[in-house]
Amino acid sequence: MHTIVAKSQLSPNVTRLDVEARRISEIRHPGQFVIVRRGDGAERIPLTIADADPEKGTIALVIQAVGKSTRELVALEPGDFIKDISGPLGHPTEMITSGRAMCVGGGVGTAVVHPMAQGLQRLGVEVISVIGGRSKEWVIFEEELGKLGKVVVCTDDGSYGRKGFVTDAAREILDAGGVDVVYAVGPVPMMRAIANLTRPYGVHTIVSLNPVMVDGTGMCGGCRVDVGGATRFACVDGPEFDGHLVDFDLLADRLGTYREFEEKAVHACDAGNCRIGLEHGQKPTSHTP
Amino acid sequence: MSEPKIPLKDRMKIDRQMMPEQDATQRAGNFLEVNLGFTEQIALMEAQRCIQCKEPKCMQGCPVMVNIPRFLEFIVEGDLPSAARSLFGDNALPAITGRVCPQEVQCEVQCVRGVKGKPVAIGYLERFVADWARAHEGTVTLTPRPPTGKKIAIVGGGPAGLTAAGELLKLGHEITIYEALHKPGGVLVYGIPEFRLPKQIVEEEVERLIEAGVKIENNVVIGRTYTLPELMESFDAVFLANGAGLPVFMNIRGENYKGVYSANEYLTRVNLMEAYAEGADTPVLRSKRVAVVGGGNVAMDAVRTAKRLGAERAMIVYRRTLAEMPARIEEVHHALAEGVDFETLIAPLEVIGDEKKWVSGLRCERMELGEPDASGRRSPKPIPNSEFILDCDAVVVAIGTRANPLLTATCPDLKLNKWGNIETDENGMTSIPGIFAGGDIVRGAATVILAMGDGKRSAKAIDDWLMKTTGR
Ligand SMILES: Cc1cc2nc3c(=O)[nH]c(=O)nc-3n(C[C@H](O)[C@H](O)[C@H](O)COP(=O)(O)OP(=O)(O)OC[C@H]3O[C@@H](n4cnc5c(N)ncnc54)[C@H](O)[C@@H]3O)c2cc1C
Ligand SMILES: Cc1cc2nc3c(=O)[nH]c(=O)nc-3n(C[C@H](O)[C@H](O)[C@H](O)COP(=O)(O)OP(=O)(O)OC[C@H]3O[C@@H](n4cnc5c(N)ncnc54)[C@H](O)[C@@H]3O)c2cc1C
Ligand code: SF4
Ligand code: SF4
Ligand code: FES
Numbered sequence: 204m205h206t207i208v209a210k211s212q213l214s215p216n217v218t219r220l221d222v223e224a225r226r227i228s229e230i231r232h233p234g235q236f237v238i239v240r241r242g243d244g245a246e247r248i249p250l251t252i253a254d255a256d257p258e259k260g261t262i263a264l265v266i267q268a269v270g271k272s273t274r275e276l277v278a279l280e281p282g283d284f285i286k287d288i289s290g291p292l293g294h295p296t297e298m299i300t301s302g303r304a305m306c307v308g309g310g311v312g313t314a315v316v317h318p319m320a321q322g323l324q325r326l327g328v329e330v331i332s333v334i335g336g337r338s339k340e341w342v343i344f345e346e347e348l349g350k351l352g353k354v355v356v357c358t359d360d361g362s363y364g365r366k367g368f369v370t371d372a373a374r375e376i377l378d379a380g381g382v383d384v385v386y387a388v389g390p391v392p393m394m395r396a397i398a399n400l401t402r403p404y405g406v407h408t409i410v411s412l413n414p415v416m417v418d419g420t421g422m423c424g425g426c427r428v429d430v431g432g433a434t435r436f437a438c439v440d441g442p443e444f445d446g447h448l449v450d451f452d453l454l455a456d457r458l459g460t461y462r463e464f465e466e467k468a469v470h471a472c473d474a475g476n477c478r479i480g481l482e483h484g485q486k487p488t489s490h491t492p
Numbered sequence: 493m494s495e496p497k498i499p500l501k502d503r504m505k506i507d508r509q510m511m512p513e514q515d516a517t518q519r520a521g522n523f524l525e526v527n528l529g530f531t532e533q534i535a536l537m538e539a540q541r542c543i544q545c546k547e548p549k550c551m552q553g554c555p556v557m558v559n560i561p562r563f564l565e566f567i568v569e570g571d572l573p574s575a576a577r578s579l580f581g582d583n584a585l586p587a588i589t590g591r592v593c594p595q596e597v598q599c600e601v602q603c604v605r606g607v608k609g610k611p612v613a614i615g616y617l618e619r620f621v622a623d624w625a626r627a628h629e630g631t632v633t634l635t636p637r638p639p640t641g642k643k644i645a646i647v648g649g650g651p652a653g654l655t656a657a658g659e660l661l662k663l664g665h666e667i668t669i670y671e672a673l674h675k676p677g678g679v680l681v682y683g684i685p686e687f688r689l690p691k692q693i694v695e696e697e698v699e700r701l702i703e704a705g706v707k708i709e710n711n712v713v714i715g716r717t718y719t720l721p722e723l724m725e726s727f728d729a730v731f732l733a734n735g736a737g738l739p740v741f742m743n744i745r746g747e748n749y750k751g752v753y754s755a756n757e758y759l760t761r762v763n764l765m766e767a768y769a770e771g772a773d774t775p776v777l778r779s780k781r782v783a784v785v786g787g788g789n790v791a792m793d794a795v796r797t798a799k800r801l802g803a804e805r806a807m808i809v810y811r812r813t814l815a816e817m818p819a820r821i822e823e824v825h826h827a828l829a830e831g832v833d834f835e836t837l838i839a840p841l842e843v844i845g846d847e848k849k850w851v852s853g854l855r856c857e858r859m860e861l862g863e864p865d866a867s868g869r870r871s872p873k874p875i876p877n878s879e880f881i882l883d884c885d886a887v888v889v890a891i892g893t894r895a896n897p898l899l900t901a902t903c904p905d906l907k908l909n910k911w912g913n914i915e916t917d918e919n920g921m922t923s924i925p926g927i928f929a930g931g932d933i934v935r936g937a938a939t940v941i942l943a944m945g946d947g948k949r950s951a952k953a954i955d956d957w958l959m960k961t962t963g964r
Contacts (some may be wrong), residue, residue: 206821226717226718227717246774248700272773286712287710289674289713290713290716402863415864417761417765418673420737420896421897422739422896423739423757423760424739424754425757434743439898453748456849457750
């Protein structure tokens with residue numbers, strides 16, 4: 204049992220939960236994730252460890268409510284419990300130890316980029332973050348990333364920061380030169396766009412993949428992705444891979460396996476059980492195509 | 493035991509009793525257990541068929557040497573409490589092995605009654621006694637010896653780990669099981685379906701261990717949450733029983749299309765995550781024409797699951813014939829009765845997908861059987877120009893599993909064989925003193941009873957080793 208000790212709303216559909224998980228808080232590294240099962244009968248879903256406080260023994264989960272399981276998680280309140288949390292899973296982020304890194308975060312992916320930026324900054328790497336959202340209220344982790352280095356904010360509608368996609372800002376920074384590595388996390392189309400952008404510059408680009416997972420231990424093979432023509436299990440071989448080698452089409456495609464099922468589950472949610480204050484019938488915003 | 497009360501020649505006249513089972517058409521639409529179990533009357537008849545051999549061959553076939561004639565004779569005498577105590581003394585999980593052991597190649601194949609007829613139904617009787625004991629609480633109890641103060645960590649809550657835990661607890665040690673998933677049981681809960689092994693049986697066994705004092709920590713992945721060297725610091729000995737849970741794929745084109753599952757994923761979604769239930773949170777595709785590649789127990793479980801999830805055609809795709817299938821014979825018969833199609837002597841070449849990258853077929857070629865190879869099995873050879881497309885909308889790959897490297901990769905001192913399985917000496921000790929291993933992580937995908945046998949043997953070896961190295 205893991206008690207929720209704090210909760211905050213970061214954007215209209217992104218919620219941060221600080222949850223007791225002492226062991227994980229002490230040993231986790233940037234890039235690692237946990238598998239969470241809210242309670243009996245619930246799905247096992249992967250969530251990145253966005254931050255941790257080893258003194259309090261808590262980890263931060265930053266959750267975008269996209270479907271039934273994530274909606275139910277963000278409906279929990281401080282004092283409530285999450286039954287199962289296993290981890291930390293996956294490999295820690297591959298870090299450079301000097302030089303300059305560009306960290307690109309889109310939507311909830313910004314929460315995944317944050318611990319990477321934290322780790323890099325601690326190692327003495329200069330971090331420049333490029334983060335994006337639909338409009339001002341969708342931008343998250345600006346303040347936290349601001350403590351680690353320069354931040355460029357982009358919004359689709361220009362309501363905050365610069366107008367346009369993160370790729371535009373990233374291109375300018377690449378053109379200015381001096382970027383040793385790029386870390387990019389966000390919706391699949393964004394990661395694909397960033398990987399395509401950096402390829403001609405020959406800058407190593409690391410992306411964090413988010414396929415559907417079940418066990419998170421390499422037992423089911425459901426999380427398989429294609430990297431450089433070879434099948435890899437994202438939960439144990441990743442979740443981070445060389446963005447220039449990832450088959451993003453396959454990833455986007457496999458993420459759609461249960462779309463019909465999910466729509467039904469969300470409908471059931473809308474029919475009356477929804478406890479997170481989404482208006483009935485409102486479509487949750489997905490961060491995948 | 494004294495001379496049997498019922499004369500031999502009367503015993504020889506009794507025919508093997510049939511297992512009552514759910515009607516085939518009915519059961520193909522539900523997940524309830526297929527076999528219903530012997531009544532007391534049937535069990536008595538069947539137990540009388542045992543002629544109480546002086547040198548019971550059957551015991552030789554059982555990997556844990558269950559004293560079969562002894563518990564059978566207690567049944568004949570109507571003394572079920574003694575039958576239960578006798579059986580549980582040899583085998584910690586008889587309600588499970590009675591249901592899933594491949595008896596036809598273990599105990600029953602050796603039974604002398606099988607020479608001129610049918611062997612005694614040892615498995616069914618084992619199940620009968622175990623179920624009787626489950627219904628009569630307190631018949632069999634686990635009483636630990638006085639505490640030794642020694643702490644032992646067990647990695648993995650499958651049959652090997654659970655058996656070792658029970659045995660070591662009896663010897664007075666303090667036991668903690670670390671299980672990666674949210675529920676212990678290993679393949680018994682995530683792989684073998686409800687219709688063959690009701691989950692409640694496994695839960696009861698786990699409950700019994702917990703009540704007796706075994707600590708079980710779920711959601712702990714050794715190699716990630718704790719490393720093996722960390723366990724060695726806090727425990728006096730470690731038993732590794734993390735199984736062989738790495739799915740093998742065919743490495744053919746199209747294997748990542750939507751609708752291609754490993755058997756592990758398919759079965760885990762349905763069993764552990766209960767996706768068969770209406771309204772379950774975890775989804776599973778309910779496909780119409782499911783091709784299951786393989787011929788072992790895992791393939792049978794997957795194909796019968798597909799049928800129960802509503803497939804119009806649930807097919808086994810196997811490169812040899814029915815005769816060579818490694819699955820338990822009973823499962824093959826049950827599958828046939830439930831309307832599973834057996835597409836034998838064919839081998840997949842490529843998964844075909846539609847424009848949306850959903851599985852739409854399996855390109856296969858026909859095979860013929862050649863000369864027997866070194867293992868005595870006739871090896872399949874492709875027939876030239878025999879390619880065709882098998883119409884299907886889902887593919888489940890059930891061609892085997894290997895050792896999962898998650899744990900072993902974090903401990904380079906642990907000696908592995910070329911397949912990644914942990915090497916042990918005859919006592920089950922690995923290349924690191926104090927670390928023992930057993931079950932599928934040592935043997936590769938094997939059987940429940942072999943895993944349990946390893947758990948039992950290793951428990952004894954761990955106890956001996958602790959005594960030798962640290963005294964008591
Ligand atoms: C390693 C890893 C780390 C992750 N970290 C985070 C995180 O920190 N915060 C966060 O909010 N989410 C994270 N995700 C994604 C998260 O696990 C999914 O959003 C979640 O499983 C969806 O469950 P659901 O029942 O709420 O939605 P569903 O009903 O299952 O899905 C709703 C919609 O989301 C899409 N979807 C389903 N699964 C995923 C997925 N794995 N990734 C992206 N989209 C998906 C579906 O196609 C559908 O359109 C991570 C995924 C992985 C693999
Ligand atoms: C579908 C299917 C059907 C089968 N049918 C039969 C049958 O009818 N008869 C028969 O005799 N055998 C059958 N088998 C084989 C049998 O189930 C196995 O041989 C047996 O379960 C092996 O036991 P084990 O304890 O070694 O491992 P497992 O049962 O695999 O248990 C290992 C446990 O360790 C856990 N684990 C793994 N890694 C870690 C880690 N790093 N940290 C913590 N925990 C970890 C796993 O989650 C799991 O719970 C079947 C197998 C399958 C897959
Ligand atoms: S444990 Fe298995 S092999 Fe041994 S007697 Fe029982 S059913 Fe037969
Ligand atoms: S071999 Fe058969 S008949 Fe003989 S003791 Fe064993 S079960 Fe009985
Ligand atoms: S989630 Fe099952 S193998 Fe990765």
